[in-house]
Amino acid sequence: MALFALRRFLLAIPLLVGITFVSFLVIHLAPGEPTEVQTGDLSVHSTAQARQALRELYGLDKPFHVQYWKWLTRVAQLDFGRSFQPDGRPVLAKIGERLPITLLLNVVEMFLILACAVPIGVLSATRQYSLFDKVTTVFVFVGFATPDFWLALLLMILFGVQLGWLPISGLRSLNWEYLAFWPQQWDFLSHLVLPVAVATFGGLAGFSRYMRQSMLEVVRQDYIQTARAKGLPEQVVIGKHALRNALLPVVTILGLSLPGLIGGSVIVESIFAIPGMGQLMVQAVFSRDYPLIMGNLVIVAGLTLAANLLADLAYGVVDPRIRMAARRRRR
Amino acid sequence: MRRAGSGAWRLLLLGSLALAGCGGGVEGRADEPAVGTGAPTYGDTFIQSSISDIAGLIPNITSDSASHDVGGLVYDGLIRTDRNLNWVGQLAESWTFSRDCMTLTFKLRQNARWHDGHPFTADDVLFTYRTMIHPKTPTAYKDDFLVVKDTEVLDPYTFRVTYARPHARALQSWAMNVLPRHLLEPYVAEGKLKESPQNSRPVGTGPYRFQEWKSGEKIVLVANPDYYGGRPYLGRVVYRIIPSQGTIFLELKARGVDLASLTALQYLRQTEYPAFRKAYRKYRYPSSGYTYLGFNLKDPRFADRRVRQAFAHAINKQELIDGVVLGMARDATGPLRPGTWAYTDRVPRHEHDPEKAKALLAQAGWKDRDGDGLVEDKEGRPFTFTIRTNQGNEERKKVAEIIQQRLKEIGVGAEIQILEWSSFLKEFIKKKRFEAIVMGWGVGTDPDQYVVWHSSQMGPDQLNHISYSNPEVDALLEAGRSSCVQQDRLRYYHRLQEVMAEDLPVIFLYFRDALPVVASRVRGVEPAPAGIFHNFTEWFVPRELQRYTSG
Numbered sequence A: 001m002a003l004f005a006l007r008r009f010l011l012a013i014p015l016l017v018g019i020t021f022v023s024f025l026v027i028h029l030a031p032g033e034p035t036e037v038q039t040g041d042l043s044v045h046s047t048a049q050a051r052q053a054l055r056e057l058y059g060l061d062k063p064f065h066v067q068y069w070k071w072l073t074r075v076a077q078l079d080f081g082r083s084f085q086p087d088g089r090p091v092l093a094k095i096g097e098r099l100p101i102t103l104l105l106n107v108v109e110m111f112l113i114l115a116c117a118v119p120i121g122v123l124s125a126t127r128q129y130s131l132f133d134k135v136t137t138v139f140v141f142v143g144f145a146t147p148d149f150w151l152a153l154l155l156m157i158l159f160g161v162q163l164g165w166l167p168i169s170g171l172r173s174l175n176w177e178y179l180a181f182w183p184q185q186w187d188f189l190s191h192l193v194l195p196v197a198v199a200t201f202g203g204l205a206g207f208s209r210y211m212r213q214s215m216l217e218v219v220r221q222d223y224i225q226t227a228r229a230k231g232l233p234e235q236v237v238i239g240k241h242a243l244r245n246a247l248l249p250v251v252t253i254l255g256l257s258l259p260g261l262i263g264g265s266v267i268v269e270s271i272f273a274i275p276g277m278g279q280l281m282v283q284a285v286f287s288r289d290y291p292l293i294m295g296n297l298v299i300v301a302g303l304t305l306a307a308n309l310l311a312d313l314a315y316g317v318v319d320p321r322i323r324m325a326a327r328r329r330r331r
Numbered sequence B: 001m002r003r004a005g006s007g008a009w010r011l012l013l014l015g016s017l018a019l020a021g022c023g024g025g026v027e028g029r030a031d032e033p034a035v036g037t038g039a040p041t042y043g044d045t046f047i048q049s050s051i052s053d054i055a056g057l058i059p060n061i062t063s064d065s066a067s068h069d070v071g072g073l074v075y076d077g078l079i080r081t082d083r084n085l086n087w088v089g090q091l092a093e094s095w096t097f098s099r100d101c102m103t104l105t106f107k108l109r110q111n112a113r114w115h116d117g118h119p120f121t122a123d124d125v126l127f128t129y130r131t132m133i134h135p136k137t138p139t140a141y142k143d144d145f146l147v148v149k150d151t152e153v154l155d156p157y158t159f160r161v162t163y164a165r166p167h168a169r170a171l172q173s174w175a176m177n178v179l180p181r182h183l184l185e186p187y188v189a190e191g192k193l194k195e196s197p198q199n200s201r202p203v204g205t206g207p208y209r210f211q212e213w214k215s216g217e218k219i220v221l222v223a224n225p226d227y228y229g230g231r232p233y234l235g236r237v238v239y240r241i242i243p244s245q246g247t248i249f250l251e252l253k254a255r256g257v258d259l260a261s262l263t264a265l266q267y268l269r270q271t272e273y274p275a276f277r278k279a280y281r282k283y284r285y286p287s288s289g290y291t292y293l294g295f296n297l298k299d300p301r302f303a304d305r306r307v308r309q310a311f312a313h314a315i316n317k318q319e320l321i322d323g324v325v326l327g328m329a330r331d332a333t334g335p336l337r338p339g340t341w342a343y344t345d346r347v348p349r350h351e352h353d354p355e356k357a358k359a360l361l362a363q364a365g366w367k368d369r370d371g372d373g374l375v376e377d378k379e380g381r382p383f384t385f386t387i388r389t390n391q392g393n394e395e396r397k398k399v400a401e402i403i404q405q406r407l408k409e410i411g412v413g414a415e416i417q418i419l420e421w422s423s424f425l426k427e428f429i430k431k432k433r434f435e436a437i438v439m440g441w442g443v444g445t446d447p448d449q450y451v452v453w454h455s456s457q458m459g460p461d462q463l464n465h466i467s468y469s470n471p472e473v474d475a476l477l478e479a480g481r482s483s484c485v486q487q488d489r490l491r492y493y494h495r496l497q498e499v500m501a502e503d504l505p506v507i508f509l510y511f512r513d514a515l516p517v518v519a520s521r522v523r524g525v526e527p528a529p530a531g532i533f534h535n536f537t538e539w540f541v542p543r544e545l546q547r548y549t550s551g
Helices: A003-029 A036-038 A050-057 A064-076 A090-127 A131-145 A149-162 A181-219 A222-228 A234-256 A266-271 A279-286 A289-320 A319-331 B065-074 B124-134 B181-190 B245-253 B264-270 B274-279 B305-312 B319-324 B353-364 B394-409 B423-429 B471-481 B486-503 B531-537
Strands: B043-050 B077-079 B087-089 B093-096 B103-108 B148-155 B156-164 B208-214 B218-225 B232-243 B259-260 B278-296 B328-333 B384-390 B411-421 B436-442 B506-514 B516-519
Touching: A003 A064, A064 B259, A090 A131, A090 A234, A090 A279, A090 A289, A131 A181, A131 A222, A149 A181, A149 A266, A149 B245, A181 A234, A181 B077, A222 A234, A234 A289, A266 A279, A266 B245, A279 A289, A279 B264, A319 B319, A319 B353, B043 B065, B043 B259, B065 B208, B065 B218, B065 B232, B093 B124, B103 B124, B103 B353, B124 B156, B232 B384, B245 B259, B245 B278, B245 B353, B259 B436, B274 B278, B278 B394, B305 B353, B305 B394, B305 B506, B319 B328, B319 B506, B384 B394, B384 B423, B471 B486
Parallel strands: B043 B232, B384 B411, B384 B436
Antiparallel strands: B077 B087, B093 B103, B103 B156, B148 B156, B208 B218, B218 B232, B259 B516, B278 B436, B278 B506, B278 B516, B328 B506
């Protein structure tokens, strides 16, 4: 097992390097240069010399492979460099201050999606073609099809402007520093309600449909028949025997969506004025901030590979067949 | 928003970022005059909205308007513009030009202090100059300082600059923010200005002190009680970063922000209900940017002046202004900003007249020879071309569409192509791979636009990307920038505007109006040619109307 893990880990390294190479290439191929954004696009008072000086300062005058090699050796020592933007702050610091809020939002959203989607899926599977099934199907697909910026604006108008119950945007009220501890928490939570609601509504469809599908397959199995035959109450049959087995494919999909937790949604973040990863990345791309884009990509790529690795290992633990195959190969 | 003083020395091409605020023009008016009640009182928090985060806190090395707005309150220049867009002293008490316009001597204020208590002296000015010309300072504003021949600190409060030859922008270049020598000297020497603490926790001499910058969320400034110009009344200024225009408008409706720029549609149709009119005052004055239809003058079809004039006659500017910005703009007669001293509207105009347009095209050899509705040249090639503009600017797209329609009437076929800003700039503008463009220029208070129109400025990194070359314009631009006597310059620039209105290097379309709203509890707002921000430090909220603590 340990050897299997090591092999997989070693295989991931060249893959990661390959990903960074392709990313680096693609970003540098995109038209436009960071120096243009810095000198004010076409600001009158930036001369050709000033641009050239900037290019040299950032090493953009060097050939592509030299730039990539320099970047790679620095990253190997975990130095992601400094942002090209005029604040010149380290890339890791910029990502570090944006990551917590994006993680928080995505984890809460994922939790709520599961909390709603699993019961919806189970109930609509056990009552297939019932009114409940039809209504929830329509509901989740409406959620899937609604543009989130539109829904966000409607909710903001209703709860923020008309009723005045919830704040419209941002993370904290302006008088946050002057509040006591619990009011501070409440203030923060009330700012999260709308963005989380919008994101959850949009994400319900996927998981609830997987859940329904998987449940439909399981309830047709012989062992469910057996469970019913031996006179178990329906709740136990569904809740214990069927649900556990039906959850397996959903957990797999959940594992695959882990890397997505650190990528923010640009639309939700922009509309609700939440300083998260999505906005950071988009801004970095528009201003051609190479170190920041690459730093972000390395982290996402690393996490994706790690999640895949974990999933593989987990399969090995869960599924004896994979374990056995590895052992047989060793012999 | 941008304070007039901080933006005046810049001339920027308007990109995908909308440039708000900073206006000028004698016709500026408020729907309801903001009348102060009683004596001004200190306190309250003023909440502004900003569509994008600031790039940094040393505006000398940034080029986004948000950084300059914030920097304008934290830092001072030697001079600034007043309500009528005239130069007045800020850190300088007075200045004198030598008779030959080559030497400029500033008398500095003796009572100005940095926010950390350090006194401000001429050494700081000299240091700022050296920072600007340092090869490792990543600034876009070097040029004005590279032409300086010599600088002298005569005594701690007298600073003298000598130029090799007269330089029209000599005075206004000193509106540049002055940086603290005692905090920055080692960083500049090492070329690490960007990484200095000053860039995240600035110390300036301005009316507001920096308190906090939460990236992507907000910037907080507090009033500087020791400000030499008098303590500002508004106790705290918060810039909330809200990246969506729609959200800003909703926050405005919920009274969550105190200042925002409206679109024409919002100004006219969506804010006319009583509750809004009670909570906010609306202002309107011409902004500093104009929109134009430009041509690649290397293209022989557009190099013919008659073709450009025909296009000008084909376009109905009033229709354009009404259709695109609901009438909230002013006809641009040339490249200079209405309300500035060098501006004149006594120039030749090209009124909407399709028949005249067709006649001019015919003179230039373009006639509909095969009856298909399009004009052709002698070889029978039809007159078709592509108008390009940048993505993310609805206004320019609409301008292009209306022009396309009008050109069709005179038998000219135009396609429209919308491109991402950065690619548009690099692949099309700089490589001169375009036939026509819809773009905008932001203009400062000084009429010198040598870098935009002079025939020597056609290089790939330069701004005369339309390749305009006219010997008379060249001569006028040269004469205008080599004098510091306003009366002489006035003559050159009036003539320049006449020549350009006739020759039409581009078709000047309109100066859009700035349409800001300010919370009505704020008093002391005085609309003027320079906009409304010229007396920001005198704005106040009467005690009984104050909503927030001032921190």
